[in-house]
Amino acid sequence: MDLYQELILDHYKNPVRAGLRDPFEGQSHQVNPTCGDEVTLRVHLVGTGADAVVEDVSYDSMGCSISVASASILAEEVTGGTVSHARETYEAMRAMLTSKGEDPGDEEAIGDGVALAGVAKYPARVKCALLSWAAFTDALYQAEGAQK
Amino acid sequence: MSAAPFTDEESARLRADFPILSRTVRGGHPLVYLDSGATSHKPTVVLDAERRFYEHTNAAVHRGAHQLSEEGTDAYESARATIARFVGASADEVVFTRNATEALNLVAYAFSNGAAGGGGGRGDRFCLAPGDEVLVTEMEHHANLVPWQELCRRTGATLRWVPVTPEGKLDLEHLDSVLTERTKVFAFTHVSNVLGTLNPVHELVERAHAVGALAVLDACQSVPHLPVDVRDLGVDLMAYSGHKMFGPLGVGVLWGRPELLDEMPVFLTGGSMIETVTMEGSTYAPVPQKFEAGVPVAAQAVGLAAACDYLTALGMDRVHAHEQMLTERMVRGLGERSWVTVLGPADLRDRGGAVAFAVEGVHPHDVGQVLDDRGVEVRVGHHCAWPLHRALRVPASTRASFAAYTTPAEVDALLEALDRVPALFGLEVPA
Secondary structure: OOOOOHHHHHHHHOOOOEEOOOOOOEEEEEEEOOOOEEEEEEEEEEOOHHHOEEEEEEEEEEOOHHHHHHHHHHHHHHOOOEHHHHHHHHHHHHHHHOOOOOOOOOHHHHHHHHHHHHHHHOHHHHHHHHHHHHHHHHHHHHHHHHHO | OOOOOOOHHHHHHHHOOOHHHHOEEOOOEEOEEOEOOOOOOOOHHHHHHHHHHHHHHOOOOOOOOOHHHHHHHHHHHHHHHHHHHHOOOOHHHEEEEOOHHHHHHHHHHHHHHHHOOOOOOOOOOOOOOEOEEEEEEOOOOHHHOHHHHHHHHHHOOEEEEEOEOOOOOEOHHHHHHHOOOOEEEEEEEOEOOOOOEEOOHHHHHHHHHHOOOEEEEEOOOOOOOOOOOHHHHOOOEEEEEOHHHOOOOOOEEEEEOHHHHHHOOOOOOOOOOEEEEOOOOEEEOOOOHHHOOOOOOHHHHHHHHHHHHHHHHHOHHHHHHHHHHHHHHHHHHHHOOOOEEEOOOOOHHHEOOEEEEEEOOEOHHHHHHHHHOOOEEOEEEOOOOHHHHHHOOOOOEEEEEOOOOOOHHHHHHHHHHHOOHHHHHOOOOOO
16 A cells, blocks of 8 residues: 555654653644544744744654654754744645645655655545644744744 | 345446446555445435436526426425435425434524514423423434534533443333433434444333434434334434435424424524515415525425435445445454454444444554555544543444445455554454
């Protein structure tokens, strides 16, 4: 099955940067009500504005391989980069996941995220892959608000 | 002599009545539909009955005096009689709703309308106040839980519940502590939509009546699968849906004891359900019309009656025997796999036609995806019974559920497709 790329299963079994850590300025809890998957995700920023650096993304993800792998890939891709880079990564991921399979994903922009391209062909699973990103954008918004 | 499952020949004949069962999915795999607990497929006779209503009889029933309206009303009321007979009831005890969820909401709202002193109710049976209690169980579908939560919030009554045991049965040992003189309603399911647990309805009804509580039964997972007789069960009110029993979408049933329905305040109001209307106020039609506001779901009712006739011709005792055979095969097959845990009662006599299970270390979403890749369609998630899953300490489950048209070969197809899971997800499987 092309949905379950080795890379996805690797992230699922050994999620990168898993666990909730301090310090953080923003935290978000998201639930997928159709299956009960849950994620709590924290963002720690250093600096302000678009050049602020995402110093840490920590999370507790309870869900299927797609949702856990997606959280792991998110943490890997955005940690250490700027806020504007994180937003670009999110936009590229979202575009790929909602393309119904048209957009294969750009490895430059989303790294291991391309392994999730197959998810776009299964509408019921897109939400699994986007759950942690919804938590991230919400937590980021709060973190930026906290700095003001 | 007890009824027998359908033979292979009978099975093949009856499957030919369901056009959708011959389609393929996911790149040419024959459809193996094991999600009838969510919704069943429809035989041609049901589709034809609904279509014929629209083509020959279509009219707003109980309105107008022209010929189509007469014929439409007659078709609708004949359907009501057939549907009532199917569960051992009289026609005037059957109320059509959009689905079972609406039927349960109707009852819950009748109580709060009664508490507000309105709605054409009589007596105080349907008045709920602070100090009163509503009892449900931890295994309920959200449809038989959330309306009661909201009713308690509106009236100040208290919601209590019967917990489930780790085996997925109701914990009746402490029933006395939650079912008391304060309990005004005890709402519970006949068969768990997740675990297939068959609850002891007679005992529960007796206990409810002993403290003066009304017994409300969610029969969504029993009426399509086993013989159900409302008089024998002894319940006061019962809700079930049409689409899970080979009927069309958009029609559900509330059955009630006639004197109760008569006392019960109305829920949805408007056209069709009135007796007289003035600018100052209105009086309401007799049962069942007083609960059927708006143009009724006539074509769907006619389709559902055709489904009842179809099931009656199959024989509900045989449908039940057939699904018992499938359940046994599924539970045994899953039990042979050390990496699978079957949820729910171990004793098959306590089970209906649904089997939920968990694969250690693999999320049900992923299990379902692997099955779907081979055309095996099951339900994954919490199946609208989140508290039950919390009680069983699993986040979600995979559920296979059956209908009369399900075959032993389909059970085997699930097991075969399931065997791909360990290798795909790197599970350690003892040889």
